[in-house]
Amino acid sequence: MSTETGPDVQVLIVGMGPTGAALAGLLGQRGVRCAVLDKQPSLYPLPRAIGMDQEVMRIAQELTVTSRLDGHVAPYRPSVYHGVDGQVIKRFDSPPPPHRLGWDPMFAFNQPAFETALRDRIAELPSVSVELETTVAAVGQDANGVWVDLVQPDAAALRRIRGDYLVACDGGSSPVRTNLGITMTDLEFHENWLVVDAIIEDDDVLARLPQTHVQYCDPQRPATFVNLVDRHRRWEISLEPGELPVGPVDVEDVWPWLDRWVKPGEARLWRAAAYLFHGLVADEWRRGRILLAGDAVHMTPPFSAQGMAAGMRDVQNLAWKLNSVLDGGAPETLLDTYQLERRPHVITTTQYTISLGRVIGERDEAAARARDAQLFAEHGGEVPVTYRTEFLPPLVDGLIARDTPGAGQVLPQPFVQRGEAAVRLDDLVSPGFRVVVAAAAEVELNRLRTAVAPLGGSVIRIGETALAEAAAGQPGSFIECDGVLTRWLEAVGSTIAIARPDHYIYATASSTAEAVALLDDLVATCGRPKRGD
Template sequence: MTASRSNNDVQVAVIGFGPSGAVAASLLGARGISTLAIDRQQGVYGKPRAIAIDHEILRLFDNLGVAERVLPHVAPFPASQHFGAQGQLIRRIDMVQEPYPLGYTPTMVFTQPPVEAALRDHAASYPGVRVELGTELIGLEQDAERVTLHLRDAAGAVRVETADYVIACDGASSGVRQQLGIALDDLVFDEPWLVVDVLVNEDALGKLPQTAAQFCDPARPTSFIIGPKNHRRWEIMLLPGEDPRVMEQPEQVWSLLARWLTPDDATLWRSASYRFHALVAHEWRKGRVFLAGDAAHQQPPFIGQGMCQGLRDVSNLAWKLEEALHGQAGNDLLDTYGEERAEHVRQLTSRIKAIGHVICERDPERARERDARILAEGGGQPRTITRQEIVPPLQRGLLALDTPAAGILFPQPWITGATGPALLDKVAGGGWRLVCRAGSAADTEELGAAAAQAGLALVRIGVGGLLERDGVLDRWFAQQEAVAAVVRPDHYVYGTAADAASLSLLLAGLRARRSVSHQT
C-alpha cells in the first residue's frame, strides 16, 4: 500500500541508522512511505554490542523478509544458570518449551555487525527509502505541518529538508532528545561493568561452561553468555576504586578471565567499560518528533532486552504513522505510542532491575540470605523460570483492556498446507486481523462483512479454515476462554471475544475508537 503524499521532501525522517533506525526505515519502506534515514557514521561498528534477540523480533524480521539474511548469524540462547555465593546452583532462566508460541526459538543470541549490516542493506533496498551515511542532524524546528531538518554531510555541506514526522533513533546521548529538551527519568540503577567479548579457539571451548551463567558472587558478580559459534561474552562488575579505563586494558581483562581462559585460548575481540543505567524518557513525543530505541530508554542488560525494546518501539510506531499519513488516524492514535511503550519499558526495566539487584548483591551475608530465599521459592530446589514470563504485556493504550489477553502477543502457529507447513503470518498476512476459531459460536455468516466493516482481514482457524499443525491456537483460545481475537498490525491482541455477542461489542468498540482517533 502506498501512503498518501505530502508537500514535504519526505514523509518520515529517521535520525540514526543503527538496528532501530534501520528496522524503522524498512517498516516504513514496506508501507510505501517515503523515508530519509541518516547517520553521522559511515559504516557499521565492527564489534558486538547487543547480543540477544527474541522470537518477537525474529517474527518482525521474517515479516520484513530479512530473516534469512539474519539467521546465519543467530543461535539459540541456552538456559542461564544462576550460581549463589557459595557457587551452588540457585535457579535457572530458560525459554518456553516447544511447540514455540511464535513459531521461532523464543530466545536467541546473535553477532551484531553482520546482522546490522543486513538490516541496513534491506532498508536501503526499498525504492522509497533514501539512506545517507556520514550525514549529521545539526538542528531542527517544527510547526503544525512539518519538521524542518538542518543537515550537514561528510563534506561539510549544509542543507535543509522537511518531513511530516521524525523518528529519533540516535542513541543514548540523543542530540534530538537534547534539542527537544526532553528529560530522562532515572529508575535508580547505576552500576559500573566491564563487557568482554572473545573468540575462543576450538580446543579451548570445553574449558568453559556449556550453558549461560550468572555468577552471583558478592566478591565479583559476573555474567557469562554463549554467543554464536565461538563468540563468548563476559559482563563483569567493577569494584569500588577500580578505574574503568584501566580495567578494560588487555592485561587487566586477561587477569579477570584467568578463572576460565588464558590469552593462548582465545582472541580478545572487544573490552569496554559501561555504567548500566535504568532511564526512560519523560516524553516520547514532542509534536511531530518521536523518540525510539536508546534515545528513549536505557536498561540493565541482564536478560538481553535492550535492542529488542528499541525494535518494539519502531514496530509499534510504524503502523500508527502509516494510518496518520493516510488520514485514517490523528493525534489520539499517535499518542498511544508513548503511552504504550513507556509503560512497557518501565515495567520490564523494573523486572530487569530486580534480577540485577539479585546478581549484584555485594554483601556476603545478604547474598547468603538471597540464595536461601531463592531456593525456598523452588521448594528447596533450583526452579526454572522463563524469559518469556519476565517480558510483560502492553497494559494501556489502544487495547480492549476489559477482555482477556488484551495486550499480549498473538501466537503464530505452523499452518499445514498442500505445499507443506508455513507460519501463520506468511499465510494470513499482517495488518489488522480478526482471527476466529472456525465453527465456533462467533463464526457466523455475517462475520466476514462485520470484519470488513471494522477494517479487519478475517482469518479462520480450524476445520473449514486454515489448519494448524500443533494445536498452539486451540490451546491458546481455550486458555483465554475465547473463540476470536482482534490482532493489531504489531501482533499485539487488541481484544478477545467468547461468542458472537461479545465479538459484536468488541468490533463496535474498535470502530468507535478508531473513528474518534480519525477525527482528532
C-alpha cells in the same frame, strides 16, 4: 535505496542502529517515504547487543530477513546462577516446543550481521533513502511538519530537509531528546561493568569453558559468562566505581580480568569496554511531530537481554500508527497511544531486569548468603527452572479493549498446513488488522469481513479439528499443526480475537455481534487506512 534525500519525505529517522533500521524497513514495506540519517560512515562493526527474543524474530520475519540470519543466530542456552559457595541458586531456560510465537523464546545473535541484514532489506525498498556521515545540527517543527538541518562532509553550508514526522533513534545520549529538554525517570540502577567479547578458536578451550550461560553471584567479583553464536563468547564483570573509566579498554589490559576462564593466547579478543549500566526511561515519548524510540527513550541493564528488543517493540508499535495517520484515515491522537502502551511495558521489563542485576551483583557477603538461603527456602531446597520471557507483561493501557480477556497480549503464531509443509502463519496472511476465528465457532464470517474492511483487515479461521479441515479450502482458513492459537483462545475463554498490525490483541469476543461492536469502536478510533494496515 537512493543516495539522495528528496526535499519532501513523510518520516525522518535520526539514527540507523537496529531500531532506526527496523523502523525504516517497517515503514518502507508500507510504502511510506522516509529518510534515515546517521552520523557514522558505515555500520558499527563490533557486537553490543547479544540477545534477542521471539518478538524480535517475528519482526525480522515480517521484514523477510530471517533467512539472511542463518549462521548468525542460535537458540539461547540454559542459564545457571551460582551462589557464594558455588551452589546453584537459580535456573533459566526456554520452554519446550511448540513455541507460542513460532520462534524459540530467546536467541543469541551477531549484531553486525543482524544490522547488515536490516540494511540490505532497506536497500530493496524504493521509498527509503539513507544518508550516512550526516550530522543533525538542529531539529524543529511547525504546523506543517518537522525539519532538520544537516551537516555533511562535502557541503559548504547546512542543508535543511522537511518531513511530516521525525523519529529519534539516536541512542542513549540522544541529541534530539537533549535538545528538546525531555527528562528521564531514574529507575535507580547505576553499576559499572566490564564487557569483553572473544572468539575461542581452540576446541579444547571451548570444551573447558561452561556449556551453559553462567551468572557468578560472588560478592567478591560478580560476573556473567555467555555462550554465543559459534565460537563467540562474552564476559560481563562487575567493577567497583572508578575501577576503570567508561569507554574502550585496551585488549592487552583485559587478560587479568579473564584469568579465571582463559589465558593469553587461548582467545582472540574482539572487543572490550567498560560501561555504566543504567535503568532510565523518558518522561515524554512524543512532543508534537517528534517521537523518540529505542535507547533514546529508555535504557536498561543487560541481564535479561531486553535492551534492543524494547527498541524493536517501540518501532513495531509506531510503524503501523504512523502509516495510519499519514494515510489520512486516523487522527493524530492515535500517536498518543504509543507512550501509553510502551512506557509501562518498558518500566515493568526494566524493573524485572534490575531485580536480576541485584541478585547477580550483590557485593555484601552476608546479604549474598541471605539471598542464597532465601532462594533455596522459597522452593523447599529445590532450584526450579524459570522459563525465559514469561515475565514480559501485556499492554495495560492504550488502544486495547481492556475489559475483554486476553486484550493486550501478543497473538500467538502457529505453524499451519501448507500442502505437505508446516508454515508459520504470518508468512501466509497480511500483517494488518486480523480477526481470528476458532474453527468450531458459529459466526457470521461475512459480517466480520464487512466490519474489518474499513481497516483493510482480514478474517482468519483456524483450528485443529475436522471442522477446520472442512473449512480449509475456503479463503483465510487454516489447519493448525501445533495448536498454540487454538489453545490460547480456549484459555482466554473466547472464540474470536481481534489483532492489531503489531500482533497485539485489541480485543476478544465470543459472538459475531460482540466482535462487530468492538470493530466499530476500533474503526472509529483508527479511521480508514488506505494501504497496508
